[in-house]
Amino acid sequence: MATERLCTNCLFGEKMEGAEVVTSSRSRAWGECRKEAPAVLAVRVEGRGDMMRTVFPVVTEDQWCGEYTARTKADDYYGKVEVT
Numbered sequence: 766m767a768t769e770r771l772c773t774n775c776l777f778g779e780k781m782e783g784a785e786v787v788t789s790s791r792s793r794a795w796g797e798c799r800k801e802a803p804a805v806l807a808v809r810v811e812g813r814g815d816m817m818r819t820v821f822p823v824v825t826e827d828q829w830c831g832e833y834t835a836r837t838k839a840d841d842y843y844g845k846v847e848v849t
Contacts, residue, residue: 775835777834779821792825797824
C-alpha cells in the first residue's frame with residue numbers, strides 16, 4: 766500500500782467524484798476529510814435567505830495532517846462492499 770502521509774492515502778480521506786472545487790491555495794480539491802463530524806455553516810442564498818449546510822473539510826492531493834491513519838487493502842475492500 767501507499768506509504769506517503771497524504772490525504773489520498775489516509776483512511777479518513779474520501780475522494781469527491783466530479784467535484785469542481787478550488788481551495789484557498791488555488792489547488793484543485795481531491796476530496797474531503799471524514800475524520801470528524803461535518804461542520805455546520807450558515808449560507809446566505811440570494812432570494813432564499815439564510816440556510817444551514819453541513820460540510821467536511823476539503824483537501825487536496827498533497828495535503829496531510831497529524832491525524833493521518835494509513836489505509837489498508839482491507840479498508841479499500843470493505844469500503845466497497847454493499848450492505849444488504
